[in-house]
Amino acid sequence: MLSIIQAAGWPIWPLLACSILALALVIERFLSLKTSRVAPPRLLDEALAVSRSTVPNPDVVTQLEQNSALGEVLASGFRALNSDPRCTEADLRASMEGTGRAVAHRLERYLSALATIASAAPLLGLLGTVIGMIEIFGSQSPGSATSGGNPAQLAQGISIALYNTAFGLIVAIPALIFWRYFRARVDAYLLTLELSAERFLRHLNSLRRA
Numbered sequence: 167m168l169s170i171i172q173a174a175g176w177p178i179w180p181l182l183a184c185s186i187l188a189l190a191l192v193i194e195r196f197l198s199l200k201t202s203r204v205a206p207p208r209l210l211d212e213a214l215a216v217s218r219s220t221v222p223n224p225d226v227v228t229q230l231e232q233n234s235a236l237g238e239v240l241a242s243g244f245r246a247l248n249s250d251p252r253c254t255e256a257d258l259r260a261s262m263e264g265t266g267r268a269v270a271h272r273l274e275r276y277l278s279a280l281a282t283i284a285s286a287a288p289l290l291g292l293l294g295t296v297i298g299m300i301e302i303f304g305s306q307s308p309g310s311a312t313s314g315g316n317p318a319q320l321a322q323g324i325s326i327a328l329y330n331t332a333f334g335l336i337v338a339i340p341a342l343i344f345w346r347y348f349r350a351r352v353d354a355y356l357l358t359l360e361l362s363a364e365r366f367l368r369h370l371n372s373l374r375r376a
Contacts, residue, residue, distance in 0.1 A: 291334015298327025
């Protein structure tokens with residue numbers, strides 16, 4: 167591996183940095199976008215059950231808030247109703263939507279960075295290719311000792327061009343695949359949060375009228 171890096175020249179170092187950063191982002195997103203941390207399947211039903219007749223006490227609301235992203239959205243509705251039992255439906259909706267936007271922003275964190283790496287890696291590989299071509303043409307300069315140019319410089323230029331092109335694609339393709347995967351996963355979570363919030367809002371309205 168070290169010999170490949172040496173043969174590819176200095177242009178491969180930005181690509182190595184991009185590959186390390188992309189790997190770190192992928193691992194972080196896998197951990198952060200677990201279903202248990204975003205939208206546990208039975209959490210909504212449990213929240214509805216615990217508040218069947220009245221709004222739960224603040225300790226239960228705090229536990230719900232700390233449970234997951236969905237728990238934060240549901241807890242914001244409870245808090246709004248606790249602070250003002252006669253609040254309007256618009257107030258409840260505004261409170262939950264505000265929390266939902268903050269949660270959505272957190273779910274989408276680092277996705278733009280991953281997309282940037284997927285877009286920039288091929289360009290960095292192309293930069294390395296251009297630098298390798300410059301090395302090749304430099305070996306063919308009129309001042310070369312032989313008509314065939316400097317073989318060592320020619321080989322170095324070819325190595326820089328090919329290794330950087332290949333490594334740019336090796337970094338970009340997985341980054342693009344994971345970005346699309348995480349983008350689809352976040353979109354699915356956001357839909358789940360929206361539908362759950364709408365159902366929970368109707369439940370809170372019934373508590374408000376009780």
